Amino acid sequence: MIGLRSRLEPDMHTAEERFPSVLLSLEEYAxxxxxxxxEDGKQYQVLEKYLHGLTNKDISKFNLYEWWEEEGAEVLAFRISLPDPVFVSDITFDEVAEIVRRIKEYDFSNAHSGTFAADFQNYLDNYYHDFLKLNFPDAYRVKxxxxxxxxxxxxxxxxIDEIISALMGKLNKL
Structure with missing residues (x-):
């Protein structure tokens, strides 16, 4: 596992700061x-507006209605709390390789460290997929x-090597 430049890494510090407020708002709404x-959706609109104001994210992409049927309140709160990825014009081959590796291979080395980052490292998949969609819009395909x-x-x-090649524009057959 290589480290990525800080602007490529998920902003876990901001997510950790936002997390308690986001989780509390989800629980209070429930x-x-x-x-x-x-029935009229007014409370939902209040929640959505609050979360958007807190995170500046498009909250409509999250299932605020039935999170208990998916991954639970904590994971949803984490996903909402985590800032969106950014566009990086100078991403390197090694950085793309590391991001692809992080999606494909779970790293258990920090799984029991008890830190916020370790607790939620298994839920960074959406972040990395969004990063690749943003930075490789013509090449990224979920398949x-x-x-x-x-x-x-x-x-x-x-x-992994074929995924990296496809993203970097070296394979057109996929």
Whole structure:
């Protein structure tokens, strides 16, 4: 695992600062809906406006209605709290390789350190996919990271080196 330049790394410090407020607002919204309902969606709009003001993110891409059926309040709060990735015009091959590796291979080395970053490192996948979409809009395709079916009916996954080549524009066949 190589370190990335700070502007490429997820801003875990900001996420950690925002996290308690985001989590509390999600939990309060859930309690309010359980108690009084939100048939007209006004409470949802208040929550969405608050979270947008706190994070400056498009909150409509998050499922605020039924988070308990997905990954839970803590993971949703983390995903909302984490600042969006940025465009980087001078990204290197090694940096792309590291980001692809982070998506494809989970690193267990910090899994039990008890830090905020370690607690949520397993949920950075969306961040890295968004980073690649932003920085490689013509080359990024989610199928590069998924199980695919070959013409003969067998299944395969693209190896890391082919994903990197596709993103960097060296492979056009994928």
């Amino acid at each position: 309690k309010e809906v359980d108690t009084s309902g939100d 590069l990271f998924q199980r695919n079916r070959a013409k003969d009916g067998s299944y395969f996954e693209y190896p």
